[in-house]
Amino acid sequence: MPAITLSRKLGSLGTEIARSLADSLGYRMMWREVINEAASRACAPEVALAVIDDLGLLGLRPSSKAQRAFLESVQQIVEQLAAEGNVVVVGRAGQIILRGYPGVLHVRITAPLALRVERIAARHSISAAAAKARVESSDQSRSTYVRRHYHVDWDDPKSYDLVINTEIIPVPVARDLITLTWEQRMQTPMTSSSLS
C-alpha cells in the first residue's frame, strides 16, 4: 500500500507540492474527490459544501448525524485509497487515519504566517487584510476539524514523518526531499503495527 498523506496550510504551497509529487511519482492525487465521495456515500451532499467552505461563507451547519456519517465515509475512503496504493492523499486528516500503517509516509507543508498572507494576497490580487483574514480562517477551520473529530493537534509535528517549511525551500526541492524520504521508507522493512 504505497501512499503519501500530505497536510498543508493555506499559502504554504502544499497543493503545488502535492501535484508536483504525484506527477513525478506517477501517483494519483486525491483531494476534493475524497470530500465529494464521502458526502455522497453519507447521503449528505451539503456536508461536502460545509467542509469545502473553510471561510464559513455559506453558513452551513450540518447535523451531527450527517457529520458522523461523513467522517466514517472519509475514513473508509482514505483507507481504501491507501490499500489501492500509488496515491497522494491531500488533507482530510490522512496522517491520523493512516497513522501506523506500513508503507505510508506522512508529510506536513507549512510556512510562516506572514509569508503565507503575502502569497495569498499576491496570488489573488487582494489586500493584505483580506488575505490575512482568509489564512487565519482557513487555519482555524482545518485545525478545528482535526481537533474536534480526531482529538489531535493539527500542528503537532509528531503526527508527521517529514515537516517542510517552504520559506526557503522551493516546490521542486520540497518534492525531491519527499521523494528521497519516500524511497528510504520503501526500502525499510515494513512493520504491521496496525494492519492484520
Place this chain on the structure above:
Amino acid sequence: MSEPDETQPAFAHPSEKAFARILDYYGIEWQYEPDTFVLRQDSQGHTLEAFSPDFYLPQQDLYIELTTLRPKLIRHKNRKIRRMKELHPEINIKLFKRRNIRDMMIKYGIDEEARKIMDREAQ
C-alpha cells in the same frame, strides 16, 4: 468551473451572482437553473406549478435554492421544496438562507477579486 465572463447567465437576483462568485472561489462546478421540476398538473397534463432550483452542483449532485430572509418568501419556497421532495425523493436539494454573505465576501476580498477578474476580461 464556471468562469465569470460574458457567458455567465443573467442572474435573476444579485444574491445569485454573489453565490456564484463564492462557488467559483472554492472551485465548485455549478450550473444555473438547469432543470425545471413539475409540481402540479391539471387533468389534461398541463403544468400548473413548476420549480427551477437556482443552482445545480454536479460534483455534489446537489440542487441549491437561495432565499432572502422575508418569512413569506421562505414559507413559499419551503412549501415548494417539500412538494418536490415528495415527488422526487431521489433529488438532493438544499435551501440557503443568506445572511451577511456580502459582508463576508468583502472581508475575505472575494468581491474585490471577482470584480478584478471581470474588469480584466472586459478589456
